Amino acid sequence: MASDLSVRNLTKRFGEFKAVDEVSFDVPAGSFFSILGPSGCGKTTLLRMVAGFEAQSSGVIEIRGKDMADVAPNRRPVNLVFQHLALFPMMSVAENIAFGLKRRGLKGAEVGRRVEAMLERVGLPGYGPKSVNQLSGGQKQRVAIARCLVLEPSVLLLDEPLGALDLKLREQMKVELKKLQAKVGTTFIYITHDQSEALVMSDRVAVMNRGRFEQIGRPQELYGEPATPFVARFVGENNVWSGEVTASDAAGATIRTDEGFVFKARAKGACAPGGRADLYLRPEAMRIEPREAEGLNTFAVTVKAILFDGANSRLLTVTEQEHELLVSLPQNRRFDHIAPGQRITVGWHPDSGLCFPAMGAS
Amino acid sequence: MKGSRLAFAIFLAPVAAWLFLLIVLPHVDLLLMSLRGKDELGERVWTLANYMNFFTEPVYWLTFVRTALYAVITTAITFCIAMPVSFYIAKVARPRVQGALMVLLLLPFWVSELVRVYGWMILLRESGVLNFFLMKLGLTQKPVEMLYTDAAMILGLVYTSMLFMVVPLVSVMDSLDDSLIEAAYDLGAGKWTIWRTIIIPHCKPGITSGAIVVFMLTLGNYLTPNLMGGKNSLWFTEQIYNQFIASFNWNQGSAFGFLLLALSSLIIWLGLKLSRQKLGEVAS
């Protein structure tokens, strides 16, 4: 598949500090690509370099095979949806959307036709004459996107545009954005610090930390097969044990945690016997009171609190050494009898735990 | 807070006294005075003669028109210089330099207008500093009289008014989100289009309040036209001064004063109407 955007060894230095450090990636045409990372990881700088508002220190940015090095931001076939949208308050909705078309020298009737078609497309027919300030948060969002899409860019860049919305609306806009992208077929590059936004909407996600890409993959891969401890911690929730590797083979490793449990798990990276390692385990990997304990790692914990949250309910449990662990609590009424203070047994399959060499040891 | 009546009275009494005794009453008096005069027998009567004089005597209304015209020119020049300066301070200068530039910008205007005008006088006049350097450099053989010309007067007026244009412009430009400019640029707009469609529309409130204040201050200025303008470049405030102090014709002077007040109020009202603003907003 052809790449709409291809980035090679892109680096941005501010003095000694490397905001973006040797980043390379390709975005296939028509896909929804997200860059996920904590604030300050360099994702905004990366996006602004693609848009042309920052010059790279080294590296290459190609859009549809063309090098963008000497192309000014207003000549690049990309458009940016700003974090705070940057809708022009002195213009109506239609004027905002028409702005770019007029800059291209299009004339009255044609501009009007395209603006109306675009408004239709984003579900705001007839909103043209309204003032920007009359719109709700979600509507402003759609106008900001419409303003860019009407120019038919090769790539649409979105800089955390959902950040300012309240939770309910954000959930709604996630779905809408994904549908919109599927409908128009434009390549979207979306940056966010919210993992749920990235996982829900994207075809592929890059996890960024300290200016580098930790992993690029489908959302399922990031969640199920995190390539680094950072990804394991950052994407989704995880319980963590530190311990020492006692044995390892092709099938996996055995680790003795600092509190004395001995677990079997899959090994990622070089987990040699005698080395320190961290074990990551998802809350939903643990089964409460497993009927078939054969082949599972099992141990006992005390229930400290029930964190009820509908389908996402969990138990906050502690081991004897006061190590807190989160355990998923399926809402199938089987575990209604569990109450705080109770001791329960939990078990998990060795395939669902991941061992990484401890940070600093590798 | 449902305040006590006593507190209200304490707030209201001095304020009402100030506004009625020192603002309303004097201007009513000004209007009445302008409508008084002496008839052929020397009796004091109500009359429109003072206003008739203004329209029949060309030197009066020509001065009036001239003053208004020059005030408009001054406002326009001030605006053209202030716009790029304000933009530089608000958007181009690095944040650390910004504060220092602003202080530098304000300082000269806290110094008395008289000192500033005096400074220009010793720069521009025939025996002035500028002429000294022009002759040293051999650019001219004989000293050129640059002071006492209309150009010198406009220069002085622009200089004096600058602050009142720059300050509102800087504050209004500060409130312009950089991403609006970037967005316009990203959507394909060039420099000129960004100025026309984003910056100037955003700055309208600042432009209006700056222009109003500059126009009004220029119209009512006495010092600068008097000291820097030529002998025959009469300013309307000088006419008022002459009537009051030299000819001691207070009725005629009042009529002139009232006309000047009417003109400046009319222009301010027009400015507010055109930009759909309220006086209160402009003041703050």
Next chain:
Amino acid sequence: MIRTLPTSRAYDWSYTAFIVLYFVFLFAPLVVTCVLAFNDSNFPSLPWYGFSLDWFTSPGPERVGIFHDAQNLRAIKTSFTTAVFVSIFSTAVGTLASFLFEQEDFRFKNALYFLMLAPLVIPGVILGISQLLAANSAGTFIDETLGIDVPFLRPSFWLVVLGQFSFITTFVTLVVSARLKKFDRSLEEAALNLGANRFQVIWHITLKFLRPAIVGAGAVAFLMSFENFNTTLFLVGSEPTLPINLYLQVRDGSTPVINAISLLLILGTSLLVLVNLSFSRKKA
């Protein structure tokens, strides 16, 4: 354009040059005035005859330095006393006015507020003549009906104070109101709830909060009064203020003693402005 957008070298360079030129334009008259105060010459012009402090310290009789110039010293003292009175009165009334407009609700509030803003748009010259007229009318009226001669209703020290007070109070009101708008009324309600009465609340809570604004406004009022020319021109009696006195000297031919006074004025105002600025910075 703004920092993040690419610009050509030539553009950057010419923009910076423009800003530098602007600041030269801004400071040239002040710098020239200051430098020539030290020229060992009888005229405030070049060439440079050497450094001299004559125009500050010489006791006469040929050259009279500012420290021995009785007339100018008297004018400085008059201006200073005027400014002290004006800043005290206008700060007091202006603060009351901001309480009235920010915290009270009453009929005709908008009309009164509009009236309060009026001095902003009335040219200073008009304000001067209308107050001269009103004071004269009042004086005549009292003289005719009561047979008492009220000296301060003729051009005099107190008439100048009243005239300046009438418009400077508006500036104080605007400055203090701006700060009062940011005041959290629930603090007052908490104090009332704890048993304080309205005046105790204002004294202990609100005025403490307003203090930086009041001090700042007082300083601005002092400067405005010290430097006022337009309004004062018509109201001044036998004791001219410094700007009036300087004006008369400049008009009739100048000596470098004016440069010396200007230098002192520039230093004094800069100092006051900088102190005021750092004071308000610290508070903010």
